[in-house]
Amino acid sequence: MIDILRSEWTKIRSVRSTMWTLAVTAGLMLGIGTLIASAARGSTEDDIPGAQAVMLSLTGIMFASLSIATLGVLVISSEYRTGGIRTSLMAVPKRMSLLTGKIVVFTVTSLVVCTVASAASLAVGVAITQPPTLDMAEAVRAVAGCGLYLTACGLFGLALGTLVRHTPGAIVSAIALMLVLPQITGMLPGQVGRTVADHFTTNAGMQVAVPLVRNASLGPWSGFGVYLVWIAVIMIAGAVLMRRRDA
Amino acid sequence: MTAIRATNLSKRYGKTVAVSNLSFDVEPGRVTGFLGPNGAGKSTTMRMILGLDRPSGGSALVDGRPYAELERPLRKVGALLDAKAVHGGRSARNHLLAIAQSNGIPNGRVDEVLEAVGLREVAGRRIGGFSLGMSQRLGIAAALLGDPEILLFDEPVNGLDPDGILWIRTFMRELAAEGRTVFVSSHLMSEMAQTADHLIVIGKGALIADTSVAEFIGRSSQGYVRVRSPRLADVAELIKVGEPHHDHLRVTAMSPVEIGTLTARAGIPLEELTFVQPSLEAAYMELTKDSLEFTS
Ligand SMILES: Nc1ncnc2c1ncn2[C@@H]1O[C@H](COP(=O)(O)OP(=O)(O)O)[C@@H](O)[C@H]1O
Ligand SMILES: [Mg+2]
Numbered sequence: 132m133i134d135i136l137r138s139e140w141t142k143i144r145s146v147r148s149t150m151w152t153l154a155v156t157a158g159l160m161l162g163i164g165t166l167i168a169s170a171a172r173g174s175t176e177d178d179i180p181g182a183q184a185v186m187l188s189l190t191g192i193m194f195a196s197l198s199i200a201t202l203g204v205l206v207i208s209s210e211y212r213t214g215g216i217r218t219s220l221m222a223v224p225k226r227m228s229l230l231t232g233k234i235v236v237f238t239v240t241s242l243v244v245c246t247v248a249s250a251a252s253l254a255v256g257v258a259i260t261q262p263p264t265l266d267m268a269e270a271v272r273a274v275a276g277c278g279l280y281l282t283a284c285g286l287f288g289l290a291l292g293t294l295v296r297h298t299p300g301a302i303v304s305a306i307a308l309m310l311v312l313p314q315i316t317g318m319l320p321g322q323v324g325r326t327v328a329d330h331f332t333t334n335a336g337m338q339v340a341v342p343l344v345r346n347a348s349l350g351p352w353s354g355f356g357v358y359l360v361w362i363a364v365i366m367i368a369g370a371v372l373m374r375r376r377d378a
Numbered sequence: 379m380t381a382i383r384a385t386n387l388s389k390r391y392g393k394t395v396a397v398s399n400l401s402f403d404v405e406p407g408r409v410t411g412f413l414g415p416n417g418a419g420k421s422t423t424m425r426m427i428l429g430l431d432r433p434s435g436g437s438a439l440v441d442g443r444p445y446a447e448l449e450r451p452l453r454k455v456g457a458l459l460d461a462k463a464v465h466g467g468r469s470a471r472n473h474l475l476a477i478a479q480s481n482g483i484p485n486g487r488v489d490e491v492l493e494a495v496g497l498r499e500v501a502g503r504r505i506g507g508f509s510l511g512m513s514q515r516l517g518i519a520a521a522l523l524g525d526p527e528i529l530l531f532d533e534p535v536n537g538l539d540p541d542g543i544l545w546i547r548t549f550m551r552e553l554a555a556e557g558r559t560v561f562v563s564s565h566l567m568s569e570m571a572q573t574a575d576h577l578i579v580i581g582k583g584a585l586i587a588d589t590s591v592a593e594f595i596g597r598s599s600q601g602y603v604r605v606r607s608p609r610l611a612d613v614a615e616l617i618k619v620g621e622p623h624h625d626h627l628r629v630t631a632m633s634p635v636e637i638g639t640l641t642a643r644a645g646i647p648l649e650e651l652t653f654v655q656p657s658l659e660a661a662y663m664e665l666t667k668d669s670l671e672f673t674s
Pocket of ligand 1 (some may be wrong): 395
């Protein structure tokens with residue numbers, strides 16, 4: 132397995148799309164966080180409470196999640212697009228080992244980059260908003276939550292890329308499942324509608340990063356757990372097809 | 379042990395039968411040509427041997443085992459399927475490095491194979507900008523990384539210039555001379571005649587011939603004698619077995635000497651009396667003509 136991890140690390144670090152998507156993810160976190168924090172600071176003379184300052188600094192997460200999901204998609208779909216998947220499978224014919232290698236390398240890379248970017252956004256945002264008090268435990272939890280949430284979004288992309296094998300198709304599915312449908316489920320009527328919306332992909336997952344998001348059914352960690360179940364189901368479907376289909 | 383063994387190998391894609399009930403062995407120490415017209419099922423067969431496509435029936439074994447069960451397969455088998463099927467954004471060195479690492483092949487081997495195929499100078503360049511010839515060399519470098527005993531090449535000379543063709547041909551002969559198994563596909567008989575020792579010929583997915591190159595030439599269609607004369611009708615009447623063909627007669631049942639003697643006695647002048655050796659290409663066409671999907 133260590134051989135496969137080294138190989139996948141070489142692959143992910145040696146294409147420009149990795150550098151681009153990671154740079155855009157970090158840029159969106161920092162850029163949007165800075166923008167929103169400055170706007171908030173400029174719009175009031177009053178103190179901005181600590182919890183709110185944290186949330187404002189991390190507003191970029193909505194867009195950053197799509198950028199990191201794009202990298203997740205590309206990790207596998209670019210191999211199908213170029214036909215390089217055949218070279219990869221000739222080298223590692225045990226397909227689940229290849230997929231596992233990609234998942235592990237992507238997860239570690241994304242966790243490091245996204246957590247650092249989130250911490251930087253928070254630091255800049257707090258410096259701008261100047262809240263009178265800041266609960267350090269809460270701040271650390273928010274940064275860790277952001278890193279985890281963004282990485283989960285990337286894995287969502289990787290799962291869709293494995294299932295769909297087609298870059299545009301997988302990215303469109305990611306936008307639909309992570310951004311559009313969660314909004315639409317919010318319009319479902321009644322208690323059942325509310326429950327569906329609360330459990331729907333990012334509606335469930337986002338609270339771990341942005342605690343002020345309202346979710347009546349799930350807490351931050353149970354919500355994140357529900358999000359991971361979504362991702363696992365799609366990943367398993369993709370893995371089953373990957374085993375069965377011709378490369 | 380037989381290097382590659384296909385047993386009743388079959389593959390359907392929906393309604394298309396790409397390979398049907400194909401059985402053959404590929405032995406070490408020689409170049410085995412895998413010959414067949416376009417669409418005959420050569421690439422499909424190679425993908426099944428390499429565990430990329432799942433057979434609809436039968437099996438393909440490499441060194442006695444299914445490819446997917448080989449530990450570190452690149453140390454046993456090297457293959458070049460489609461030279462352009464690479465991520466164009468990577469440098470040649472990183473491309474090979476990723477492949478090497480996956481099979482625990484030392485990093486130093488990357489520079490060795492780059493040197494061997496003549497790509498050392500461009501090792502740091504993005505492969506997206508490579509010409510077809512350079513891509514083929516890179517593909518061969520990848521196949522050689524694990525110093526494998528068994529090599530598969532799918533139409534390696536397609537689109538190459540004469541220099542490149544000669545280079546690949548020589549290379550394959552050297553690999554076989556070292557005792558390795560070389561299995562190479564082509565749709566051109568002329569190409570195989572110059573490279574292969576043994577031939578496996580397929581058409582429409584089914585086996586047509588499994589034979590040495592010499593035997594293949596021997597048992598292919600006979601030659602004929604071409605006779606041209608200003609009095610062609612008289613010649614035809616005289617020898618009786620000639621078949622009119624545009625402006626000449628084709629005779630298979632008599633030798634040039636017999637024909638010449640007869641016409642000389644009858645005082646008929648000849649413009650041409652030639653024995654036409656069947657070309658390999660003609661022999662191949664003859665064998666596969668029934669299996670061509672489209673005839674022009
Ligand atoms: N992935 C595929 N899906 C559908 N049909 C295919 C596929 N691959 C090959 N075929 C069909 O199978 C037949 C054999 O193709 P192929 O193995 O590429 O032949 P060759 O390499 O001898 O030219 C052709 O009719 C081709 O169209
Ligand atoms: Mg082919």
